[in-house]
Amino acid sequence: QLQLQESGPGMVKPSETLSLTCTVSGASISRNSYYWGWIRLPPGKGLEWIGSVDYSGRTFYSPSLKSRVTTSVDTSKNQFSLRLNSVTAADTAVYYCARSPPGTPIDYWGQGTLVTVSS
């Protein structure tokens, strides 16, 4: 059974960089052509797609966030990562990692991790 687990600091200071890692267990991240993505849910708002990376390292970013986002994959650790720089309070959210086979909806989600931006 595939499992995704987010990890990273629960609090980040304004103007600094938010860094999260998603560890994949139960399948190899490099074996098939999947999209490994990041989605967030700010308090009182809706789901927002942040960006994705595929097994080869190709990246895809939300136009509204692409100037601040970097996603990457580490096949040796079976992990993929998110970096969001120059954060503000508006970046406070529950961050989810997720998987989607091309042309199909998201089939696996991590449990989500709350990241608060505060000094």
Next chain:
Amino acid sequence: DIQMTQSPSSLSASVGDRVTITCRASQGISNYLAWYQQKPGKVPNLLIYAASTLQSGVPSRFSGSGSGTDFTLTISSLQPEDVATYYCQKYNSAFWAFGQGTKVEIK
């Protein structure tokens, strides 16, 4: 980039009512459209994919329709356990996008 616009943003209906939520894509996405239900503190749950295919285990009172740019999620008879926020999502490419969400409450 393709934008997804959902309406209404919230609704209140009585148990047993028929509820309809709409989702519009700014460009055609064929039938690459999914609907998710999210309850507070929980991970989104897939209800419908390919615009109209019911995910295994989802009650038959949920249905989806549409193709191209206009899509609909219908709950034929609203139940108390359906209180949640509902999202549409496009997946026709690696560039995903969600609608803004519709919060469904019981009157």
